[in-house]
Amino acid sequence: MLKIGITGGIGSGKTTICKVFETLGIPVFYADTVAKQIMTTDTILIEGIKDTFGAESYFNDGVLNNKHIASIVFSNETELNKLNALVHPAVFRAFDEWDAMLPKHLPYSLKEAALLFESGSYEMCDKNILVTAPHALKIARVTQRDNVSEEQVLARMNKQFTDRQKLKLADYFIENNENKSIILQVLDLHEQFLKMTE
Numbered sequence: 001m002l003k004i005g006i007t008g009g010i011g012s013g014k015t016t017i018c019k020v021f022e023t024l025g026i027p028v029f030y031a032d033t034v035a036k037q038i039m040t041t042d043t044i045l046i047e048g049i050k051d052t053f054g055a056e057s058y059f060n061d062g063v064l065n066n067k068h069i070a071s072i073v074f075s076n077e078t079e080l081n082k083l084n085a086l087v088h089p090a091v092f093r094a095f096d097e098w099d100a101m102l103p104k105h106l107p108y109s110l111k112e113a114a115l116l117f118e119s120g121s122y123e124m125c126d127k128n129i130l131v132t133a134p135h136a137l138k139i140a141r142v143t144q145r146d147n148v149s150e151e152q153v154l155a156r157m158n159k160q161f162t163d164r165q166k167l168k169l170a171d172y173f174i175e176n177n178e179n180k181s182i183i184l185q186v187l188d189l190h191e192q193f194l195k196m197t198e
């Protein structure tokens with residue numbers, strides 16, 4: 001089974017596009033979602049986050065205090081690297097467990113990760129897709145979706161590789177702007193991946 005990575009900057013439309021692949025029967029591992037889950041269930045990881053970012057990283061009911069951690073890491077590269085060093089190995093392990101349990105008859109699976117290239121996990125994928133979208137459109141999408149300011153979106157964007165850096169590492173591209181159909185682009189890639197597994 002082929003392992004296909006899919007990434008793109010914040011608000012590029014990775015999740016939206018993965019939902020289209022799921023309608024074609026393709027399983028998707030959502031790294032951001034899994035990261036958040038294990039940050040509230042993996043006791044060793046929880047202790048590491050509390051030791052690094054303080055007990056206020058979690059509310060009394062054990063829910064992650066996203067805002068507290070975001071306020072530290074998205075304005076300080078060193079702190080962000082500490083968080084990534086804690087979280088990413090746990091996400092890698094979770095992916096391996098997920099991948100091992102997939103039915104073997106499937107042609108390919110998708111690993112959706114905001115930091116596919118930054119974390120190096122693209123090297124464990126056979127091919128990698130980059131989702132691109134106009135800068136202003138990404139900001140507009142995220143400010144509307146998350147009810148955050150443009151500055152907060154930019155702070156996250158500035159902690160990720162640029163599309164120019166990602167373009168060099170990607171094998172396929174999906175342009176998620178208002179002029180192109182993401183469904184047609186997904187169907188085209190799906191056909192290509194099926195041919196690769198024949």
Ligand SMILES: CC(C)(COP(=O)(O)OP(=O)(O)OC[C@H]1O[C@@H](n2cnc3c(N)ncnc32)[C@H](O)[C@@H]1O)[C@@H](O)C(=O)NCCC(=O)NCCS
Pocket residue numbers: 009010011031032035036039065066067069070073080083084087091113114115116119156159160
């Ligand atoms: C710092 C946290 C708690 C902030 O949570 P919050 O709900 O405010 O933001 P959210 O998770 O929705 O992230 C918003 C966007 O920021 C980007 N982002 C998330 N984590 C990171 C990171 N470590 N480095 C750069 N960008 C990131 C993604 O594009 C994400 O979609 C959260 O982002 C987090 O736990 N990040 C560390 C885990 C991680 O690296 N996830 C990505 C796995 S590929």
Ligand SMILES: Nc1ncnc2c1ncn2[C@@H]1O[C@H](COP(=O)(O)OP(=O)(O)OP(=O)(O)O)[C@@H](O)[C@H]1O
Pocket residue numbers: 008009010011012013014015016017032114141142145176177182
């Ligand atoms: N082609 C599209 N048409 C309309 N809305 C879209 C399209 N693509 C994405 N969106 C919307 O833009 C927002 C961002 O999309 P999505 O969450 O898929 O991006 P993402 O790359 O997964 O973002 P993040 O990195 O923050 O997780 C969402 O509200 C989504 O519904």
